[in-house]
């Protein structure tokens with residue numbers, strides 16, 4: 001069985017794509033972008049292993065969900081398990097799927113084992129994060145990252161991906177707080193300081 005190695009989940013957010021979305025952050029990335037928003041999820045170590053269908057059932061059980069967003073970490077490193085998850089979701093509901101990746105779409109299209117995953121994604125946001133190109137707007141970290149609409153589903157909201165004013169949600173856990181969204185300039189430092197207090 002191919003399991004997903006996930007760092008975190010958030011069952012509901014409105015900060016990572018249109019509508020009400022379930023977010024999955026996978027553990028492990030092959031890049032090391034300076035200024036990465038989630039450096040603790042770069043190491044390719046075992047975090048939480050989960051059967052894709054089991055995670056799919058959890059997602060499908062959430063009320064009023066419009067879609068899922070997958071980030072990380074690097075989702076393409078877990079393409080086979082994500083393909084199983086996305087197929088399971090789509091077998092039950094026509095749900096929106098947005099995925100971030102540090103690879104470019106052209107690079108991904110050369111990898112035969114990732115092509116089935118691409119065929120299930122509505123929007124892919126590609127390219128590594130470059131801090132000097134962070135223009136402080138939209139649902140992508142820096143302006144070099146491209147928004148590829150692989151299906152027409154989110155074309156009516158296309159401008160939001162690059163121009164939306166950034167916002168974040170803080171999800172309070174038992175002994176920690178999870179920041180969800182693409183943060184405005186300086187927010188991450190302020191947030192870390194506030195969590196320490």
Ligand code: SF4
Pocket residue numbers: 029030031032033036037038039042072073074101102127128129
């Ligand atoms: S590709 Fe994304 S997760 Fe990986 S190091 Fe770069 S910003 Fe971080």
